[in-house]
Each structure stands twice: as structure tokens, then as C-alpha cells.
Amino acid sequence: MDRTTITIAGAEIEVFDSGGPAAADPILYLHAGRGFRPDRRYVGLLAERHRLVAPSHPGFGGSSLPDWLDAVDDVAYLTLELVERLGLDRVGLVGSSLGGWIAAEIAAKTPAWLNKLVLVAPVGVKLGPPDRLDIPDIFAMPQEELHRLLHHDPEAMREEPSQMSDADLRIMIRNWETLALLCWEPYMHNPKLPHRLHRVRVPTLLLRGAGDGLVSADYVAGYARLFPAARVETIASAGHLPQLEQPEAFAAKVLSFLEG
């Protein structure tokens, strides 16, 4: 396993690459707003069977944030280039939350290397009426309330900032800042994206934790209908980040879809 840095369009992108089984199709994992941590259990479960490549988006983790970059679609273009630099093919693209939005933007550009698409509690589209947010305003609520909306079992998922190192806290603060930069307005969506997803021709799976307080079941169902060939599955006893709360069930569903 290795972390390298690849510079694209002025952005230094930190890339985690598990290496590993060359025979299986690679997985490109796009992280959520909280960033990517290779020590999570789901990472090992996916990397046992596939080469897992996971960039930190610009402004997240150890990746730089160039001045010109301020939109999710910018991240999509950098990621397209990243895949080509790495020479990945027949890629299973898996994105969580913000990463799901990025993955959807990428898929709409129909890259030849894309084999299958998995969106885990993705944001990125606006489906409801103008006077109601589709995704609760995470920037206008106490952190404790956000924590409860994020997790099926908030107590089990608790991480005390006071226990974190300065380096990890800096990353957490910077991730939060970049998330705001990318998702502030329009809030958590690209108005054009629903009109582009008709071009996604690869098999698509949308996953949602049954206890997700941010992305509703209706939202995921409506999102899935924007794709020509998408289905929805639910993971029990999990919230917005099922890969963290139910890593085995998460890995099983993702691998079964990608390998099926």
C-alpha cells in the first residue's frame, strides 16, 4: 500500500493506492466530506480482492487546493485525468456522499474506462420544491446535531476532537472548509446534473444506510430514476456512512455488484 502525490492542473493530489490483485478490475473510491482514511476496515475489505485507488480531493487530506478550483465539477475533471495518468481500465467507481456527487459528474462524461458505478448516499441533485432543502443545512446546525444525523449509532461513532492530534485536527478543519467551498451555493447540488445523467450507460447501484438523517430514501429513489439503469439497495443499522458503521455489509454489497 502506498500514498503518492500526482500533480494535475496545479493541484497536488494525494493518492492512496493499495496495489494488489492485478487480475481483478480496479476500484476507484471517492471519499465523502470527512476525507479518506486508509486505516478503516472497509478499505481492507475492498483491497483484499481489488486494487483500490483513493485520491484525496483537492483541499482535503494532504491534497492542495489551487486558487482556480471552486466547484465539484472541477474535481470531476481532475479525477478523470488522474485515472488516465494511472492507466486504470474497467474501473468500478465508488463514491460516498460528496464523492458520490463527483462520481455522478464523472459518469455523465462517459469515460471509456468506467465499468460500473456505485453511489453511496450521494448528494448532487435537487429534486424537491424550492422552499425546502433536499439535504438538511449541515452548516447551520450544531456539530452534535450533525453527528446524530450522520450516524445510525451516534454514541458508537463518537470521535472526540480533544483526542485528535494537531495534524488530524488541521485536516478535519480544512476538509470542512473545502466542503463549504464546493457545496455552499447551489447548496449540495449542480442544477445541470439531472439533465446529464441520461448519458450514464453503465450499471449503477445506489446504496443508502437505513438510518441516514441527511440523504432520505425518497431522495435516493428519485436520484436513481435519473439514470437509465440504476437500482437502490439499503444497508441496515447504518447511517450516512455505511462503510464506517457496517463495513462488512457495505463491502459485501459493493463487491457483489462489481463482481456480478
Add this chain to the structure above:
Amino acid sequence: MKAWHFSENAYPYLPPAEEYESIRVTLPNRIYDPEKGAALYDRFIEEWLIAEEEGVEIMLNEHHQTATCVDPAAPLMLAALARLTRRARLLILGNPIANRRQPVRVAEEMALVDVLSRGRLEAGFVRGVPYEISAANSNPVRSHEREWEALDLIIKAWTHHDGPFSHEGRFFHHRMINIWPRPYQQPHPPIWISTTSPSGAARVGARGFVQATFLTGFEGTRAVFDAYRRGWREAGRGADVPIHRLAYAALVYAAPSEAEAHAGAEKLLWYITSNKVPPHFANPPGYVPVEAGLRMARGGVHPLSAFRNKATVEGAIGAGILFAGTPDQVYRQLKKVYDHVGGFGHLLIMGQAGFLEHEDTVRGIRHFAREVYPRLKEEFPDTAVSGAA
């Protein structure tokens, strides 16, 4: 020294603070009674007019979605004051230009007021306090960069007189810029910037604008003014920083007796004690640098917030954010701060707050103007140099 009467136009008729989460952003406006609000506007305008009558200049500001300042469109109030006053300088501090989508519109509003007042405008600009991010739906990230691009565009709109020009910048795009009217003052009204951070102040100094800082006390103010003077000198503006480039805003209440003054000052503390705002509005993502965010995450508290919970008149005087007492006491308290920070040429007087009633406010203005101000003008002349060793 020039003194300015600053009223934030607060709406103080609120339920007990325990009953609401935040005085800003989310407090339902059903609490606001337009009848009481209209009477307050009458009253605050009258106080500004009394300040002018006493030879004190006028300052106003704007905030949004808050009971602490019910003047969300300060250029409108400024236009009213331009017609009601005749002599006073009119300082707006300021236009929150990181949150205004159209800088050229701001340039137009300021030019209009400058002409309307026959050149009495002092045009202040601010980034906008963190709680305004929600009210403006403005991205909290890169707001400094937006502020400075907007300011340069406004200055160009004021000073370009040969027909339309275009601006295609990082944050703002505007073709065919050609404002009517242009400013009355040439080349443009004096520019003020308020910042409470040393890094921002160095930049303001380099540009030579007037630097204002609010309630930053002894050490905070010195850090800001030092940075300003450093920025000024490093930009090649000369070794001497004119005193009238620096402004300090404090709570001020002067009265014939110390007891009377402290009673007034007690009410002024409303400014500080009433500012109940939860962290998600007080510290939006990206508003402060990562390192400052780290200090907060480690339990660091802004000095003013720490003060809020144990605000006393004596404590505020000791911190250098309140000058209150007899004229002589006010003078000595001010001089202590003045000497510590290297001097400043403008005193921005926060002379009305919360439940300080009209009569008490007026008494404070008049007593300051008659018994303190002459001495300040004499002892701290406008020709002085700031930061002289």
C-alpha cells in the same frame, strides 16, 4: 482627534436570552414590532443629529438578520442622514463587500450619498462578520479575496471617467461599467477598512486606507496598529504614519460623577453581553484560517467572548474597551490606551446600546462633547504621527 457617535440601532425588546438560541440569524422577526421599530429609528436619528449639533461626527454600520443592529441597508439610512445633517462627516463602516454580489452597485450607492451630502461621505468597507454569511447566503471561504477584489473594482468605478470599462476578475464580472453620478470628493471619498487581525491590517496599511479596529483592547489594538504601521512603511509610504489613518472603537460614557457614568456604562455593556450566537454561526467554515480554527478546537476563546460571561464596567475599563467616568477619568483611560497602542486619530464612540434610554444617551453625548472632546482635540492633534517612538 476626531470623535464619531456610532449607534448600532439595536432592537432591545427581546424575550429572555434563555428562550432563544441566537440573537442573530435565526431569531424570528415576529418579535420585532414595527411600531416600536419606527420609534427607535426616530430616536436614533435624533441622537445622531444631537451629535452633529455638539460638533461630533456621525458613524453608522449595517448588520443583517439580527436584533443587535436593525439597519440592514446602511446606505439608505446614510441617505436620510445626508439630508438631515449639514456639517458632520458621515462614516459608514461599513459596506460588507465580501457579501455584496454587485460591487458596482455599492460604488453607485456611495457616489450618490457623497453627492447628496456635498462631499461629506467617509466610505468604509468590511468583509462582513461571520454571522452574516448565512444572511447573505455568501460562501464563507475566500471572503478576504472577494473583499479586496470588490474594493478595487469600486475604486475603479469611482475614478474612471472616460466611459465604460469592463472587469473580468476571479469573483466578479461586469461589462460596461460607467457609474452616474461619480463621487463629489475627488478623486474619491476617504476609504476606511475595519479589521481586527494583524495580517489584514498590514494590507490596509500598505494601501494607506484608514484602519479601524473595534473593542480590541490594549494588546489586540497594538497588534493591529503595529501591523498597519509596518505595512505602511514596507509599502514605501514613508516612515511617519499620520495619526488620522488609525481609528479605535470603544464604549464611551462620560458623566459629571463616576457613579452616574458607571450606571450608563453598565447599560452599554449590552453590546457585549447580548451577543448570544452559537458556534456554527459564529465560526463558519473557512472564515478564519486553519490555525485559528485549531486554536478554537483546542478550547481557545476569543477575548471578547471570554469577557462576555463576566462583563463588568471595571473589567471593561481594565481591558481598554470602555472609557467611562468623569471627564478626567475618561481622558486618562483613553490616554492609557492611546499611549499603549501608539496613538490613533479617530475615536469611534459606541455611545448607545440596548436599554440606554434616549435621555441618558443624549446626556452622554453632550457631556463627552463639552467636557472631554476639547481636551482630546488639544492633546491629541491631527498632525501627530502614530507609533512615534
